[in-house]
Amino acid sequence: MSDSEKFVTYEVDSNDIAVIRLDRPKANAISKALLRQLGDVADQLLISPPHAVLIHGGERIFAAGADITEFAGIKEAIETAGIFHEVLNKIARIPRVTIASINGFALGGGCELAMACDFRVAATDSRLGQPEVLLGLIPGGGGTQRLPRLVGVAKAKDLIYSGRAVSANEALEIGLVDRVCDPDKVFSEAYAWALSFAKGAVVAQGLSKKAIDLGLAGTLSHGLDVERLVFSEVFGTKDAEIGVTSFLTNGPGKAVFLGE
16 A cells, blocks of 8 residues: 555544544554554644544554554664654644544554543453564554553553453453443544533643643652643633633633633
């Protein structure tokens, strides 16, 4: 398949939710071409953020993993890992709530993409994991770093050392996914969740995300410094003015935000 083929599409709908769809038959293997297209979409969403973002791999499979045919040697592996890190970091930096809608398998690079999102909704029959060790490899798209931050060090080591895929229920139990539902309801469940955020103070959500993610990269003292700076930043937004005025006038929970 050539780089000119379209593997990633997105649209921003009437609710200002960006729905990103992966479509690389047969298993949504994550090639460099797919990653570049995903990176282009992320660039646009970083410049002009919608109110929420939903990433969907289709009704049968989210993404089976990186395209192993592109790992011809050390040079190619380093290049692919670099593209993975660059693109998934862009997804993680989108200053809005991001949700992965997971049907079927989310393995290897597919699991790493899902973990770059804020939340994950999975089908009851889905399977998630980092199976790279079964090929004599290690995760190279962020799995050794994002997985322990989600599920804890010991559980992450268990999954990475063994290469086993976990069921949706186990993934929910350990914190790898956040919600589980019937396969035919995954997209609608994820969309409804995204919509609940899209109707809120999306700029404050994005700034909260910034404070959390930057804060976790350092010590508690560093994190508190980050929080103080971002807390001052949020007071310069129109939504903060609207929210405070509404609270003083009408009480809590009645503000209608502009997303500005």
